Amino acid sequence: MKLTMRKIAEMAGVSVTTVSLVLNNKNVRISKEKKNQIRDIADEYHYVPNSSAVSLAKNKSNTIGVVVPNINNPFYSALIKAISKDLELVGYYALTVNTDDNHANEQIQITQLVNRGVDGILLVPTNDLYAQGELSVDDFLKSIQIPFVLVNADSDLQINKINLDSYEGGYLATRTLIQNGHHEIAIVTGNEGYVNAESRLDGYKKALKEVGIPFLDKYVFRAKYDIEGGYAVISEIKKLNKVTAIFFCNDLMLYGAIKKENEHGNNLFNSYSVVGYDDSYVNEIFNPTITSIRQDVAELGSRSVQILFEQLHGNSKPKSELLHVKLINRMSVKNLNV
Incomplete structure (x- = not known):
């Protein structure tokens, strides 16, 4: 049986509000013994809070949508890993979706993320979208109604964006x-x-x-x-x-x-x-x-998260960053000068 706050309240003989206050370590006028009883019941039956209800109450889900065009590409796999790691460090989770580089799917996935209540989106856009031209790109980006960062792409819009050079x-x-x-x-x-x-x-x-x-x-x-x-x-x-x-x-x-x-x-x-x-x-x-x-995928992921968090915490001025790349010399280039 899934234990609810209501069931704990019945077992302890208190109100649901009292249970909520105790389990969230808030002040409540009951005895120390009653508080311990409530916590013991929750521990004994492995009570797990309803995350959806908590999110609704706080108007915050601690979840960030991460949208990539091709999860099979090692570059995007590494980017997802970097983003997830940085989000975890600040108590957030990545909800990753793969668009298959298809803009129609991209639109559906972002709508679903918004409906699920994610706090923000890190968007690596599809080539399918960009191939449709600048006006289509601008119209789509303007339609996103929650905080987001455009990642690994560019735009002339005054939005949060980060790209590699x-x-x-x-x-x-x-x-x-x-x-x-x-x-x-x-x-x-x-x-x-x-x-x-x-x-x-x-x-x-x-x-x-x-x-x-x-x-x-x-x-x-x-x-x-x-x-x-x-x-x-x-x-x-x-x-x-x-x-x-x-x-x-x-x-x-x-x-x-x-x-x-x-x-x-x-x-x-x-x-x-x-x-x-x-x-x-x-x-x-x-x-x-x-x-x-x-x-530098790790830097791209880290900076993406930081820029989004600045927006989530009230920084309304858009940021635009361009990260350097470097050449890694190995053996696949023959020297014709020798």
Whole structure:
């Protein structure tokens, strides 16, 4: 039998209000013996407070909705872990939902989180939303009626947001290939409008321009940020005979290209120097180990939580932060200068 406050009150011969006050360590005019009796009954029958009722009474759930587009992506898995850890430290819990990178699902999931009474939302938006254009993005973000932080994406709106510097990442990845003697460099970035896709492409362009290498549209390939995306484009890249290096703007894309080549008895690394993006932990397992852009997921998660908590505690001024990334050099880039 589930023990309720009403049942405890009946067993102790007091009112429900008295039980509530005692179990919440509030002042109440009853004897010490009666207080102990109430606590003993609760302990004996393993009383658990009704969290929904407590949340309703306090107008607070101590729960934060965490919305991500692809929970199978190691980057998002690591981000969820970092956010959950930081929330737990301050007595909050993460209610995580996966949108499958589908905006219609994203809308449904956020509505459900609001209806469940979460105190705020950490939103990693879908590429599907951003592909619909800036007006659609703005309209959707304006429709969210509870405190939230836009995570790992950008917006011109005056809202709380935090992102990683994709322009810097695109530049660093391309520059290291150039420094190793590569001039014919293909880039595999996200589809038109995808989150951070254009920034990474702009960083690529900047690195080329610095050393006078012409930018060629034919070296730009677009795909979904997943294994299937890389799997689909590698055959097209191979038709460009001069290409010696490929910058994949997402590690999953790179893994898809590796998979396709393996199926045809080829080793991608024998044909191209490669730089990835996200620096998944498995990059150190491949032979050769993979040079990649590392994003500080722990810092992204921690700062996201801090910005949201500032909003929850009355700071109405929106914050916008951009975190640096760094290049992790390994063995997947051949030096053509030697």
